[in-house]
Amino acid sequence: MSFMRETVNGSMDLWNECLRHPFLIELHEGSLPEQKFTNYIVQDTIYLREYARVFGMGIQRSETYRDIRMFYSQLGFVTDHESAARVRWLAEHGITEAEADCIPPRPACRDYTRFMLGEAAIGGVPEIMMATLPCTLSYFYLFDRLLEEYPGVREQPYWYVVSEYTGDGYRTVCETLGTYTEGLCRGLPAERLENLKQIFRTASAHELAFWEMAYA
Secondary structure (H helix, E strand, O other): OHHHHHHOOOHHHHHHHHHHHHHHHHHHOOOOOOOHHHHHHHHHHHHHHHHHHHHHHHHHHHOHHHHHHHHHHHHHHHHHHHHHHHHHHHHHHOOHHHHHHHHOOOOHHHHHHHHHHHHHHHHHHHHHHHHHHHHHHHHHHHHHHHHHOOHOOOOOHHHHHHHHHHHHHHHHHHHHHHHHHHHHHOOOOHHHHHHHHHHHHHHHHHHHHHHHHOOO
């Protein structure tokens, strides 16, 4: 079994808790109050700002053009797609991007972003990837699975946000990142590999906490 498959399997219990979370179920059923989704979008916008900073730190720590290109592509997806969808939602609900920037992060958002920034500050490229990958990979797992069960989400007002994380294009992004990270980790000492798995699991636990925060 590949290292990345082992790593993902080690956090699948947390991902499946996310999959069953009422925030996501109600989102896909169409019963989630729009105000709860808006509150989530505000916090996720704050999260993505710090997420982008982590990728910027990754570019600084990169020693090869391949690493730089990988972080640059991730940074581009955040700014050109994820953030754009959130800015659109906020604008439709009377909140400007500047206003969102002034809203303080809630504890789960603050703790998650501090964790990622901390790993980026003390670790190398593999550590940065493991701290950020659960966000990318788990979103595909969750939204692709839930779309199969609740195809009617396409008719919900949330769809243009949800749609960023489904389909062959996003699947390819996830597969590319997984293959890239597998190569990064190949040949690393066993102790470092175990630490990388723990970073991935900790980030996955922060993902679950973020959904719980969004539903509160």
